Amino acid sequence: MSATDDGSWSPILAAARSVFLEQGFHGASVREIAKRAGLTVPALYYHHESKEGLLMAILLRAVTNLSELTERIDATPGTPAERLGRLTHAIVMSIASDAPTFAIDSSEARYLGPQNHERYAELRGRVEDVMRGVVTDGLNDGSFDVDDVSTTSRAIFGMLMAIPRWYNVEGPESPETIAERYAHLTVNMVRNTAN
Amino acid sequence: MSATDDGSWSPILAAARSVFLEQGFHGASVREIAKRAGLTVPALYYHHESKEGLLMAILLRAVTNLSELTERIDATPGTPAERLGRLTHAIVMSIASDAPTFAIDSSEARYLGPQNHERYAELRGRVEDVMRGVVTDGLNDGSFDVDDVSTTSRAIFGMLMAIPRWYNVEGPESPETIAERYAHLTVNMVRNTAN
Numbered sequence: 001m002s003a004t005d006d007g008s009w010s011p012i013l014a015a016a017r018s019v020f021l022e023q024g025f026h027g028a029s030v031r032e033i034a035k036r037a038g039l040t041v042p043a044l045y046y047h048h049e050s051k052e053g054l055l056m057a058i059l060l061r062a063v064t065n066l067s068e069l070t071e072r073i074d075a076t077p078g079t080p081a082e083r084l085g086r087l088t089h090a091i092v093m094s095i096a097s098d099a100p101t102f103a104i105d106s107s108e109a110r111y112l113g114p115q116n117h118e119r120y121a122e123l124r125g126r127v128e129d130v131m132r133g134v135v136t137d138g139l140n141d142g143s144f145d146v147d148d149v150s151t152t153s154r155a156i157f158g159m160l161m162a163i164p165r166w167y168n169v170e171g172p173e174s175p176e177t178i179a180e181r182y183a184h185l186t187v188n189m190v191r192n193t194a195n
Numbered sequence: 196m197s198a199t200d201d202g203s204w205s206p207i208l209a210a211a212r213s214v215f216l217e218q219g220f221h222g223a224s225v226r227e228i229a230k231r232a233g234l235t236v237p238a239l240y241y242h243h244e245s246k247e248g249l250l251m252a253i254l255l256r257a258v259t260n261l262s263e264l265t266e267r268i269d270a271t272p273g274t275p276a277e278r279l280g281r282l283t284h285a286i287v288m289s290i291a292s293d294a295p296t297f298a299i300d301s302s303e304a305r306y307l308g309p310q311n312h313e314r315y316a317e318l319r320g321r322v323e324d325v326m327r328g329v330v331t332d333g334l335n336d337g338s339f340d341v342d343d344v345s346t347t348s349r350a351i352f353g354m355l356m357a358i359p360r361w362y363n364v365e366g367p368e369s370p371e372t373i374a375e376r377y378a379h380l381t382v383n384m385v386r387n388t389a390n
Contacts, residue, residue: 024306026222106360107302111219147376151368155380158357159350165301166349173346181342185350189384 011037012047013061016054020104025055025111056116059109062101063123069094070130080138081191085183087134088160091127092182095163096175103164128153138190145192156186206232207242208256211249215299220250220306251311254304257296258318264289265325275333276386280378282329283355286322287377290358291370298359323348333385340387351381 009017015036019028030051034044048054073090074083095102112120131153138144146152160182167178204212210231214223225246229239243249268285269278290297307315326348333339341347355377362373 024219024221024303026219028221108219147379151373151376152380154357154361155354155377158360159354162349162353162357165353178346181346182350184342185347185384188386188388189380191383191388193383193386193388 010047012039012044013054013058016048017058017100017104020055020058020108021100025051025108052111052113052116055104055108056112056120058101059105059112059120060123062098062105063120063127065098066091066094067123067126070127074130074134080134080141080143081187084134084138084190085187087131088156088183088186089179091160092163092179093175095160096167096169096178099164099167099169102161106161106164128157131156135190138192143192143195144190145194146190152190156189159186205242207234207239208249208253211243212253212295212299215250215253215303216295220246220303247306247308247311250299250303251307251315253296254300254307254315255318257293257300258315258322260293261286261289262318262321265322269325269329275329275336275338276382279329279333279385280382282326283351283378283381284374286355287358287374288370290355291362291364291373294359294362294364297356301356301359323352326351330385333387338387338390339385340389341385347385351384354381 012033016028016033019033019036023029023032028051030044031041033051033054034041037044048057069090070087073087076083076086078086109117109120132149135144135146135149135152139146139149163178163182207228211223211228214228214231218224218227223246225239226236228246228249229236232239243252264285265282268282271278271281273281304312304315327344330339330341330344330347334341334344358373358377
């Protein structure tokens with residue numbers, strides 16, 4: 001990946017991200033991405049082997065960050081409700097801090113070729129595993145009550161991944177406010193009210 | 196719209212839908228759509244004025260059905276929890292019965308031009324208004340307890356609209372089972388547990 005370690009985007013990936021957002025993966029031209037990055041097409045190909053390579057670099061960065069974040073959060077002890085609340089809060093903060101990338105994740109990841117898709121799905125699967133693990137723990141200790149672990153985890157994940165579609169960085173609500181609201185909604189969704 | 200009244204798709208719209216799903220709106224060629232529909236390009240243009248017109252016809256049909264459905268469901272009396280459960284159940288059934296169209300709705304609606312987007316957003320807004328109305332009624336009679344009506348409605352809507360990304364028509368779970376699970380999750384999410 002040409003992204004630098006401090007979390008900023010290389011000019012090529014920033015250009016690719018904006019063109020993918022505007023035109024979709026199939027509509028995006030490498031010529032336009034190179035132009036926005038201030039490079040020639042051959043210079044762009046020196047850094048990234050293909051248009052799919054650019055999409056993969058963008059998605060890999062987002063999903064790697066998310067996977068590391070969720071595994072770190074999950075290592076902090078607490079009740080299942082506390083862990084689920086923290087996990088939701090952290091994922092919302094991560095999505096809100098990089099909404100354009102997660103918007104691409106939602107709509108363009110399906111265009112990755114089989115090999116890239118497998119690697120991407122493996123990392124994304126880790127995030128879903130953490131979520132399923134917390135829901136399972138809550139069912140086991142009786143603090144949660146849901147019909148089905150997988151449906152519940154997918155529902156939570158879908159709810160979070162839809163945020164980039166309406167979230168506005170310039171909007172009146174801070175990422176913290178939105179993260180807190182989603183944490184409440186998620187914990188209420190699974191809580192065993194017979195307790 | 197060239198869609199017939201019995202809910203089936205015209206060959207042109209069916210072809211457009213499959214090409215949009217595989218290639219995205221910008222990647223889709225009218226030539227390929229015409230080919231799959233068994234028509235010449237001019238014959239296709241006789242029925243639909245542009246590629247955007249095809250996308251609009253597909254999305255309009257889905258969002259019109261959804262909007263009529265939610266308004267019909269909402270007219271049935273009941274407690275806010277009963278109404279929200281029914282609404283969720285009906286929306287999931289509708290999405291599961293036409294997952295490919297709702298997948299296009301999620302990822303390609305942003306490519307509509309301003310005029311079409313306004314009309315689409317107006318219809319989609321009606322569905323969201325019904326959802327917000329039920330959540331507001333539950334807050335007013337004390338049966339629901341949430342931080343914010345708009346965030347809650349968007350969260351529910353996002354959760355439902357994410358279903359096409361993983362839903363498999365051939366999968367072991369019936370649409371009814373999934374609809375029931377989502378209805379439980381949604382009602383739990385907003386319920387006032389102090390009651």
